Amino acid sequence: MTQATSASSPLRITAGTRDAGQRVDRFIADAIGTLSRSRVKTLIEEGRLTAQGRPITEPADPVRAGATYVLDLPPPAPATPQAQSIPFPILYEDDDLIVLDKPAGLVVHPAPGNPDGTLVNALLAHVGPGFTGIGAERRPGIVHRLDKDTSGVMVVAKTQLANDKLTTAFATRDLERAYLAVVWGVPSPGSGEIEGAIGRDRRDRKRMAVLPSGGKPALTRYRILRAWNTRLSLVECRLATGRTHQIRVHLSAQGHPVVGDPLYLRRVPAAARGLPAPLRGQLLDFPRQALHAASLGFTHPRTGEKLSFHAELPPDMAALIDAIDQNPPQD
Missing domain, CATH: 3.30.2350.10 (Pseudouridine synthase)
Incomplete structure (x- = not known):
């Protein structure tokens, strides 16, 4: 029988006989119940899991019955991305949207492995404390993304109107x-x-x-x-x-x-x-x-004007x- 203690980090999980042989990332995720398998896999690859004092770094390692696994959970990240002063080239800006030239190497949105230093953090610093945000959150509207190492033109919504209309435009390829x-x-x-x-x-x-x-x-x-x-x-x-x-x-x-x-x-x-x-x-x-x-x-979401932008x-x-x-x- 699997036994898990759910106190603060580190988290200890003891494997039962029925757990033996399955992938350790799946076993840990199922035992905890609050972390996705992909998140557990990342934590294992970061060296945060041990068994009987031995580091486990391969998510596919088989579980051993009777072994006690210890997962060192990092402290939770802030629920809301924090503003960070990160420069980025702006091609156009008005009350509804920002068009920018994203540099290569800049991640668009915070995620495991990139909790900050992202375009979202930079945008929050750029728009300042008076920014009302999208929906119930004080955040920019990321209506499309570029891969971390792809450079070039992006548009970001600053209002709910712009977010909704630009999201529809990207979904229907009306651009x-x-x-x-x-x-x-x-x-x-x-x-x-x-x-x-x-x-x-x-x-x-x-x-x-x-x-x-x-x-x-x-x-x-x-x-x-x-x-x-x-x-x-x-x-x-x-x-x-x-x-x-x-x-x-x-x-x-x-x-x-x-x-x-x-x-x-x-x-x-x-x-x-x-x-x-x-x-x-x-x-x-x-x-x-x-x-x-x-x-x-x-098409501009408020004015209906046709806009076109180019990044060298x-x-x-x-x-x-x-x-x-x-x-x-x-x-």
């Missing part, structure tokens, strides 16, 4: 969005559509994948803006749907992963072979996915393209 990506190889044909349902990769839950069955329908329209022989290309992508990692997943599935992508570029691509050493190193060592949300157009390539991507131009790869 224009264009992304720029430096990819390995050259897609063929030079423009077209990539279609394939996207869901969790069944072999790696951190990744998304194009699935033969299940998943959510996804469609990406692309066109090549520049090509360097058959080795590299600059591609513009427009989303007809908005799935997690959609552009990165679709391009990778076509054999043209985004340069620097940490999730979908797991081995040295064939296009990198034979490149001059300095350029090859710059491409393979690029520290993030070379993906940028270049433009965003939408960030310095790191511009420097990468310049390096390719200076030493263009040969086939």
Whole structure:
């Protein structure tokens, strides 16, 4: 029988005979009942679980009957994100919304592993104490997101009206969005559509994948803006749907992963072979996915005016393209 003491941290859980053999993350989550399995998995990977004094760092480790597991729970984070002075470029602002150029490396919303230092924290500091917020909370309306290491244009709601209308616009795709990506190889044909349902990769839950069955329908329209022989290309992508990692997943599935992508570029691509050493190193060592949300157009939620915004390539991507131009790869 499982026995758990629910006092303050650390939490002690003793495994019974029926618990033996199951994954330890599932066992701990079920025993506690108030933490998700993914949260427990993160705590284990952070080194917060021991059994009989021995650290447990693998969430899939089997449970041993009679063992007492001790989980060191961190103190709870504040229920409301705190304002933090973090600079970010603003492209446009009025009483209803903010359009910004999100830097690469900035997480949009607090989450386990990134409790603060996010765009939400920065927005709270920017709008100040007089900000009324969305709904019952004093928070900005995050109506869409960019991955941590994707740069570019975002719009954030400051009022409930803007939040509701922008959320609907993104849900119905009643707007224009264009992304720029430096990819390995050259897609063929030079423009077209990539279609394939996207869901969790069944072999790696951190990744998304194009699935033969299940998943959510996804469609990406692309066109090549520049090509360097058959080795590299600059591609513009427009989303007809908005799935997690959609552009990165679709391009990778076509054999043209985004340069620097940490999730979908797991081995040295064939296009990198034979490149001059300095350029090859710059491409393979690029520290993030070379993906940028270049433009965003939408109807203003209050005035009905058509708005369009553009964010120039960030310095790191511009420097990468310049390096390719200076030493263009040969086939």
